[in-house]
Amino acid sequence: MMREYRMLVGGAWVEAASGQRFETFNPYTGEAWATLPRGNADDADAAVQAAYGALKRGPWSKLTAAGRGALLRKLGDLMAENAEALARTEVRDNGKLYGEMGAQLRALPQFAYYYAGLADKIEGAVPPPDRDGFFTYTRREPVGVVVCIVPWNSPLALMASKVMPALAAGCTIVLKPSEFTSASALEFGELFEQAGFPPGVFNVVSGFGKEIGQPLVEHPRVAKIAFTGGEESGRRVNELAARHFKRVTLELGGKSPNIVFDDADIESAVNGAVAGIFAAAGQTCIAGSRLFLQDSIHDRFVERLVEVAGAAILGDPNSEETQIGPIATKPQYDKIIEYIAIAKGEGAFCALGGKASELGGQFIEPTIFTGVSPDMRIASEEVFGPILSVLRFRDEEEVVAMANDTTFGLAAGVWTQNIGRAFRMSASLEAGMVWINTYRAVGIGMPFGGMKHSGIGRENGIEGIEGYLETKSVWLNYDGETGNPFVMKIKG
Known part of the structure; x- marks a missing residue:
């Protein structure tokens, strides 16, 4: 039987604004086994607005770092419980071996646990001021709404390396999986509801690059793009993001x-x-x-x-x-x-x-x-x-x-x-x-990323969370004097 998936936007499971759908195929049998919503710019906007609303208003915006960590730990438990089903979906969608996909999905909860542990370790600093009468400190704040774009070869593993640190940092997410392998990402969205994440914190849209991926990258309320894919697609994402000074993490190709x-x-x-x-x-x-x-x-x-x-x-x-x-x-x-x-x-x-x-x-x-x-x-x-x-x-x-x-x-x-x-x-x-004396060894604690055309930034490890944080400097004047020689004082 053909399965029909829907997109997750603002905590609701919805059809594409156009009402259009497309098929996903099993590479082993060549047969279509499910249909998915074919999203467009309207769906991109709805998902970003939902993520932006969750970022600025509601429970997520007021949740403590420890509270974010608790939700991530619960999510990790649910990922472990559903690893078998998610792995079978990925095998059906991308044709990779169950031995590999099963191992990936069983390891996936560690991403949630690792960044759950880092959530309340995000600390500012108290640099000594260079003048009297001031107290200075820094804050680490979430960069904002993050669009995560992942390819078809290891959809959920590559998703986790982006989504988990972004959530630990306090960001909200719009996930755009490959049009070839969207099913597991949509199934994964169900776990966020079960874990108790507020609506709009995690959204999943499906469709094709130019129709919904590009509008997501160009959306004015998106602060960062985390992309894994080919060199040419990565170059295009980087160019579009640069027009609006968006941050990017790009994990691209290799010829290792x-x-x-x-x-x-x-x-x-x-x-x-x-x-x-x-x-x-x-x-x-x-x-x-x-x-x-x-x-x-x-x-x-x-x-x-x-x-x-x-x-x-x-x-x-x-x-x-x-x-x-x-x-x-x-x-x-x-x-x-x-x-x-x-x-x-x-x-x-x-x-x-x-x-x-x-x-x-x-x-x-x-x-x-x-x-x-x-x-x-x-x-x-x-x-x-x-x-x-x-x-x-x-x-x-x-x-x-x-x-x-x-x-x-x-x-x-x-x-x-x-x-x-x-x-x-x-x-x-x-x-x-x-x-x-080994090859393809990876671990959550070790940074992952490349030089030259292989990308920008690092995923995994402590470095993986840095790309989802902004540093804000705060100057507090506590003695009533401005301390600024260029500010005119008012007489009388």
């Missing part, structure tokens, strides 16, 4: 190097390379899509790499045996197939895969290209799919230069048993995150 030296534990490095690119079928911004192998181990490493990756099981993402699921969307599937043709046309050697899977649908075989040079498009452009580019290097100096020769700077991996080299590489690589 995974570097293996000849002293590495080869088996661990092979497994790390396979997991780094083929987990989530390569549909992750931190994918280790460029594998750099030192000359002396290149051939035997590639041989083992092809053997391990070639044994990966493709199939139903709900099955425990499946290791690679379908590509989440048809446009993304078409893009990956195009890049495979580009790589072959540029002269890269296809050591594994290189075509659509015999399973049909939106499955693509895990693909490895060797003989790749840095100037090839598969070595410089983000594919966001199960395609690995293998490059050779001689020494540290050469690989650092090649690894950094990219407009991206999100993540990097280094495999070595030399501790000195590990420290040197972590300092030299231009990436917001560097993993040593």
